[in-house]
Amino acid sequence: MTIIKTEKLTKVYDDNSLPVRALNKVDLEFEPGEFTAIVGPSGSGKTTFLNMIGGLDKPTEGKIIIDGTEISKLSDSKLIDFRLHNIGFVFQAYNLLPVLTAKENVSFIMLLQKTDPKKMEARAMELLKQVGLEDKVDVRPSKLSGGQQQRVAVARALASKPKFILADEPTANLDTESAFNLLDIMARLNKEENVTLIFSTHDQRVIERARRVVTLVDGAVAKDERR
Amino acid sequence: MLMSVYERIHELGMLMAVGMNRRKVFGMIMFETAFLTFLGALGGMLLGFVTNAITGRTGLDLAAVGGDSLNEFGYPSMVFPTMETPMYFILTLLVVIMVFITSIFPAVKALKLKPAEAVRKE
Numbered sequence: 001m002t003i004i005k006t007e008k009l010t011k012v013y014d015d016n017s018l019p020v021r022a023l024n025k026v027d028l029e030f031e032p033g034e035f036t037a038i039v040g041p042s043g044s045g046k047t048t049f050l051n052m053i054g055g056l057d058k059p060t061e062g063k064i065i066i067d068g069t070e071i072s073k074l075s076d077s078k079l080i081d082f083r084l085h086n087i088g089f090v091f092q093a094y095n096l097l098p099v100l101t102a103k104e105n106v107s108f109i110m111l112l113q114k115t116d117p118k119k120m121e122a123r124a125m126e127l128l129k130q131v132g133l134e135d136k137v138d139v140r141p142s143k144l145s146g147g148q149q150q151r152v153a154v155a156r157a158l159a160s161k162p163k164f165i166l167a168d169e170p171t172a173n174l175d176t177e178s179a180f181n182l183l184d185i186m187a188r189l190n191k192e193e194n195v196t197l198i199f200s201t202h203d204q205r206v207i208e209r210a211r212r213v214v215t216l217v218d219g220a221v222a223k224d225e226r227r
Numbered sequence: 228m229l230m231s232v233y234e235r236i237h238e239l240g241m242l243m244a245v246g247m248n249r250r251k252v253f254g255m256i257m258f259e260t261a262f263l264t265f266l267g268a269l270g271g272m273l274l275g276f277v278t279n280a281i282t283g284r285t286g287l288d289l290a291a292v293g294g295d296s297l298n299e300f301g302y303p304s305m306v307f308p309t310m311e312t313p314m315y316f317i318l319t320l321l322v323v324i325m326v327f328i329t330s331i332f333p334a335v336k337a338l339k340l341k342p343a344e345a346v347r348k349e
Contacts, residue, residue: 091244
């Protein structure tokens with residue numbers, strides 16, 4: 001069963017005088033429960049690819065089909081709703097809301113989904129426990145280390161029960177210990193809860209953990225290796 | 228409010244990326260504006276009322292800053308400010324209307340954000 005499928009996915013940025021072909025006819029399929037690293041040099045199209053399958057940007061040509069829905073054809077408002085219910089995001093810069101506590105940062109996605117408040121509270125607590133932050137639930141991001149903030153971001157990404165999680169260079173701002181800690185948690189979630197993970201990364205530590213490594217070069221798939 | 232939107236581009240981009248629709252983002256900024264305006268207008272009205280009440284009784288001696296220049300034009304340099312009560316409400320209303328008009332621009336600016344770019348902006 002395929003959860004994400006791209007067909008001849010192409011993205012051309014033509015804001016400047018010289019058009020840039022960031023993705024060039026990328027055909028890829030992802031199965032549920034995969035732990036994939038998208039690798040490649042800077043400018044190879046990793047982030048563009050993640051933005052496309054995450055519904056954050058629209059392709060110039062080609063199709064993106066997620067669980068049977070062709071998201072490249074959805075209107076902006078339907079796409080936002082689709083993201084809310086189907087995709088979890090982990091950003092390089094954590095992007096937590098500074099005025100909210102860890103628990104509130106995890107909960108607000110469920111608030112957008114109009115989850116029952118009691119269930120919301122219980123799930124936020126459970127997720128923070130899963131990422132080892134049960135003692136930091138009422139702490140604001142400014143009082144957390146980078147690694148802890150990224151773990152809150154992982155809990156937030158899981159809160160909406162997404163079909164898959166996209167992480168754009170999630171370990172880039174972390175020290176070695178925090179990076180390993182985060183990767184342990186994500187590998188466990190992938191194995192035990194069958195969470196589908198797709199990372200864009202330069203980080204060898206992530207690449208070593210991934211069970212599939214897709215190499216992009218100049219916007220095209222140069223290598224697709226399963227381990 | 229415009230500064231507030233610029234300062235929070237990451238935040239707003241993230242909210243849109245994870246699934247907050249544009250209507251809610253617009254509403255959030257307008258609500259924040261309304262809240263700040265309400266507090267500011269209320270505080271300003273009270274402060275103005277108290278200042279006027281005091282200086283209306285004690286008088287305000289403008290000779291300290293303008294010397295005899297007012298006298299030369301035939302006005303006393305000691306003034307006793309007064310303002311009719313409805314004027315407080317009219318001025319407050321004008322401020323609220325002005326703030327709402329000026330807050331539409333940042334709210335629209337926020338609506339035009341592309342989440343993919345906003346979450347990465349330094």
